[in-house]
Structure formats: C-alpha cells, structure tokens
Amino acid sequence: MKFFVDTAEIDQIKELNDLGMVDGVTTNPSLILKSGRDILEVTKEICSIVSGPVSAEVVALKADDMIAEGRKLAAIAPNIAVKVPLTWDGLKACKVLTGEGMMVNVTLCFSANQALLAAKAGATFISPFIGRLDDINIDGLDLIADIRTIYDNYGFETQILAASIRSANHMSECAKIGADVATAPAAVIKAMANHVLTDKGLEGFMKDWAKTGQKII
Numbered sequence: 001m002k003f004f005v006d007t008a009e010i011d012q013i014k015e016l017n018d019l020g021m022v023d024g025v026t027t028n029p030s031l032i033l034k035s036g037r038d039i040l041e042v043t044k045e046i047c048s049i050v051s052g053p054v055s056a057e058v059v060a061l062k063a064d065d066m067i068a069e070g071r072k073l074a075a076i077a078p079n080i081a082v083k084v085p086l087t088w089d090g091l092k093a094c095k096v097l098t099g100e101g102m103m104v105n106v107t108l109c110f111s112a113n114q115a116l117l118a119a120k121a122g123a124t125f126i127s128p129f130i131g132r133l134d135d136i137n138i139d140g141l142d143l144i145a146d147i148r149t150i151y152d153n154y155g156f157e158t159q160i161l162a163a164s165i166r167s168a169n170h171m172s173e174c175a176k177i178g179a180d181v182a183t184a185p186a187a188v189i190k191a192m193a194n195h196v197l198t199d200k201g202l203e204g205f206m207k208d209w210a211k212t213g214q215k216i217i
C-alpha cells in the first residue's frame, strides 16, 4: 500500500519523505488554509520535494470552471493530480482532464455508487472518506471493502485512495482490505510506530543496561 501524507505543511512532508515514507501528498482547501500559504506557491514547493502524485484541489463548482482550474494546477508540475469533488460536474471535469492526460483524484466519495461513477469517468484515484463516515456511525472501512470488490469484479484501474484517516488502526485495516493508497496526517503515520509493549520492553532493557555499567560508545 502506498502512503500519501495529507498535509500542506512542508516540514512534515520533508521529515516523512526523507524516511521514504511518502509516495505522494494530498491537500485540500482546508489544509491550504491551515498552512497559511498561497496554493500555487506551496503546491509547487511540495512537488519539488516529492516525486509521486501531489493532489491539488479545484474550488470551482461548474465543470468548465473546474477544467480551467485543473489545467492551471496541472501546469505547476508533471506530478500534480487534479482533485475534483464527486459531483456530476466533477465527473464531467474528471473525464475531460483525464482525457488530456492529467491524473485526477475524485474526492469526497461516500458511497460505492459514487466510486463506480468515478471509475467510469476514468479517475486515476478515488478518495473515499473513512473518518467522516465513522463520524456519522457508518463504518468507513466497509466502504473501502465494497469499492475493492466492485473494482476487482470489473478490472477498473482507478486506484482506491483511502482518505479521512484518523488512526493507525485505519491504516492497517486499509492495507488488509487492499486499498491501493492511504492518505493520512503525518501524526497518524508516525503513530503507526507506537506499541505499548515496545515502550515497556525498552524501559526494561534500559534499566538492565544501566545496571551493567557498560557503554557502547
């Protein structure tokens, strides 16, 4: 499973990228707001750090306007994936932009039917939002599993990009189901390293090591 980091914070992207943990980046208008940066500038900087797909989201609501914004965003760098919302206009924009050779990430997906339409429109990525479904007491992981089944049934090549990930558990569950990509905040990716028995074990080793009175360096 590929890891994308869901942020527009350069320091976080650099830290994970240096460790080889970043296969791509996703941003959205809320993350751009949080970064306090200009969308074109920060997206260009991210693309200079990460060689994999960097999703940049359109903000227009009409297909023609989304297409114009998508072309402008895609001109930033060859690794831009234009992010469009899963609306009828977004699907139209997806079809046109993928037809022009751009990568398109169809976002704000909350149902298997929406994912099916995105695949028909030629989406490169479909982004089902797990956490926001969990927030309304619908199991977001079930949606990932349903989309996996549907795409495999018909050989759709659209990659399942599990999004709105809130916990390390979401990451391993997505990997078990077979999501192609998971995008998560840097804190969630780092939290995957944590285990209470690792902490306890390390504490024990440190206590015993201190008793040996030895040093390695």
Ligand code: E4P
Pocket (backbone or CB within 6 Å): 006, 026, 027, 028, 107, 127, 129, 131, 132, 163, 164, 165, 183
């Ligand atoms: C993905 O592309 C989205 O930017 C993101 O995962 C949304 O996550 P949220 O529901 O935590 O805002």
